[in-house]
Amino acid sequence: MTNRPDPSRFAHVTDWVFDLDNTLYPHHSDLFSQIDVKMTAYVSELLSMPRDEARALQKQLYRDHGTTLKGLMEAYRVDPDDFLEKVHDIDYSWLDPNPELGEAISALPGRKFIFTNGDRNHAERAARQLGVLDHFEDIFDIVAAGLEPKPSKATYDRFVDLHAVVGSNAVMFEDLARNLRVPKALGMTTVLIVPKNFEPTFTEIWEQDPYEEDDVDFVTDDLTVFLRTILQDKR
Structure with missing residues (x-):
């Protein structure tokens, strides 16, 4: 399912912020x-x-x-x-390269960031395997966050301050709704990435992540299609 983007909600965006795990690569990859x-x-x-x-x-x-x-x-x-x-000493070949996603991210106007609770090496290896690494301005990892993970507000504040991100000009893509609460409060547009057709994979019951609708603006199970729709609306 894809909640079609409203063009007016993305026309002003200059900073595109992406979580890594189960966001830039699909949940079914099981990495x-x-x-x-x-x-x-x-x-x-x-x-x-x-x-x-x-x-x-x-x-x-x-x-x-x-x-x-x-x-x-x-x-x-x-x-x-x-x-x-x-x-993070794992096999990244589990991830299939995704040139279509890379093209969509590259075409987005403005700056692109990876914002992850993992470390930079993990993010670089995963993004390189996907074929999207070169499209990002920076990776804000758990070390840059002072080892304080999302959804801590202090971590978002560090990210915003480091890169001079204005919330009203930014959008954040995340697979965990709880990690969108602070971005929404900062004025960001929020997009929740869910598993394809909500099919269960390795996620356990304790990891289920119900969300308040006010924290999530859009929901999609296909990031590439979602971004392509935004780009079509911008043309």
Whole structure:
């Protein structure tokens, strides 16, 4: 399903902000499942804990702290660089290159950013595999965010200040509705990316993300088609 963009909501946009995981690449690619397995293994090794117990703790840390990394840092003083390097040691060939998406992003007028709770290396490798990396002005990652993940308002404030983004001139694309609440409050147009036809993949019940309609302006399960529609309206 695609909620057709209203041309008047995008004609003024000068800054296009994209989440990475399950946003720039489709949910069914299942790339994050590799990271999820790596995080469980990391917790298991760190705490000499059986795998099932480590997975339960990993999920609890995610729920309580916003990301597994933040929870591990606060509870166990984990070195974030070590964690990020190990959990992102994955096979990026799972992602199919998407030249059509690259063309659409390239054609958008203004600046384009990746804004991710992952690290820069992960974002660069994923975006390079997709064939879209060269179209972005910068990547704002978890390190640039001071290791404070979305949806913390302080993280959005850092991003906005660093790149002099005016909310009313920006749009944000995200697969988690809770991460659109602050952008909406900052005046950004918000677009929620959902799995194709809402078909379930590896997402678990605890990760379901109901949203307030006031926080989400548009919903789409096809980012490329959505962007192409905007571009058609601009011509």
